[in-house]
Amino acid sequence: MKPRILIVDDSDLNRDLLSCMLEDQYDILEAENGIQAIQILEKQCHELSVMLLDLMMPECDGYQVLGYMNRRHWIDDLPVIVISSETGHDFISRAYDLGATDFISRPFDSFIVKRRVKNTIALYDKQRRLAATVAEEIYERTKTYDLMLSILSQIVEFRNQESGLHVRNINLITELLLRQVMARTNRYGITMQDVRMISQASSFHDIGKISIPDEILNKPGKLTPEEFAVIKTHPAEGARMLEGTPEYEKVPLLRTARDICRWHHERYDGRGYPDGLVGDAIPLSAQVVSLADVYDALTSDRCYKKAFSHETAISMILGGQCGAFNPLLLECLLELGDSLPQALHADPALVREKRELEYLTEEISLHEELTASNQLISQFRFEQTRADFFEASAGDMTFVYHCDPPMLTLSDKAARLLDLHSTITDPVHDEAVLQLAGQSLPRWQDAQNQASPGHPDFALCFRLSNGSAFRCRCRSVWAFDGAPRCLGAVGTIQEDIPQ
Secondary structure, three states: OEEEEEEEEEHHHHHHHHHHHOOOEEEEEEOHHHHHHHHHHHHHHHOOOEEEEEEOOOOOOHHHHHHHHHHHHHHHOOOEEEEOOOOOHHHHHHHHHOOOOOOEEOOOOOHHHHHHHHHHHHHHHHHHHHHHHHHHHHHHHHHHHHHHHHHHHHHHHHHOOOHHHHHHHHHHHHHHHHHHHHHHHHOOOOOOHHHHHHHHHHOOOOOOHHHHHHHHOOOOOOOOOHHHHHHOOOOHHHHHHHOOOOOEEEEEEHHHHHHHHHOOOOOOOOOOOOOOHHHHHHHHHHHHHHHHHHHHHHHOHHHHHHHHOOOHHHHHHOOOEEEEHHHHHHHHHHHHHOHHHHHHOOOOHHHHHHHHHHHHHHHOOOOOOOHHHHHHHHHHHHHHHHHHHHHHOOEEEEEEEEEEOOOEEEEEHHHHHHOOOOOEOOOHHHHHHHHHHOOOOOHHHHHHOOOOOOOOOOEEEEEEOOOEEEEEEEEEEEEOOOOOEEEEEEEEEEEEEOO
């Protein structure tokens, strides 16, 4: 099928000349004025490869056509070659300012016309292919980037014995509140890029808790004053971890995560911790995550309480039972109303698809492909550093299991004790694994298969062929880019179960 060209000129002779030059290689459409051109564009703009446009025409001239194409954003996809006997600088400059791609003066030279049309079409085809390639690369980077954030945050929440949905909920509530702030005021000067970064950084708000002993962190009853004092060290500890990463000074997301870690327990009236900041001395990122964290804690089941309803949670927050918050954020929370619990209970796959599309559009429009790539590389390093720290701090033997391709990664301590390699591909068929734990593998697989995004945790006891007994506590990790699917599991192994 030949590429299609639209020739717009009020001169029959000019249209005939151009048609004769180009008809062997292209399908030709003609319009004798700007009004006819716009009518054709309304119906067939996306079928055209290029438009040849005269500037000086009665009723509706070429400048008016270009202006209309700009308002409808057609000029972004359809190249326009201006054809005119007017060669003055002002005439040509105005056409270029309105988005014209090239200029051909009359009288027409057949070779020049053919070459300019061919080159213009080829250039736009390459740009379209490049845009499609860039879009795909950004989409894949974004998926991988979010996956790394998800895995790391799952590890943190797993040790804290909170629902695997807690991180997702904090991300979503933070985003919704920030969007509401943007709609109400320019006071904080935030952009959609800020919204995305703060929402992502919120995943690490409690990373400092990996330094808290289990017997305090997961105590079901009321904490003693001494125990609460230990809990209160986690914001500063999380900030210290992030500040110590090699990429901290270079990656804005890490600096935002640090602010959130350190100050998400501050309160607007200055009665929070660790620094007793007052009002907007607390970064907006930390203020929003603080409110999101409190709301999700109230509306979720915890080891020490059942979930409150949305209405009860709002009443408690507004009544000051959970501390003091920025009045603007409280207004935004009220304005979200029933849409907040509805969003939290929406299909995760649909929510993720919508957010990915919005972020992809924003990133492409701002030409931030390189920045995104650098952030991704930095985040891989950050994830590895944090994972290593978690392993060193947790004290237990730890493991990570990937479903596709199947691979088991053991901590050094676990590998030494079990006398296995630290990385095992296809563990369910590995001879050493089968010899050591063959009878326990089906039970572990059954337990993992029964896990779900809403109930990701599972645990089991198993005995090895050498007589050793262990308890395995696990959390499955899920992806939501489509139907929810299990990516694998993270877990700890504790030895010496009493017989």
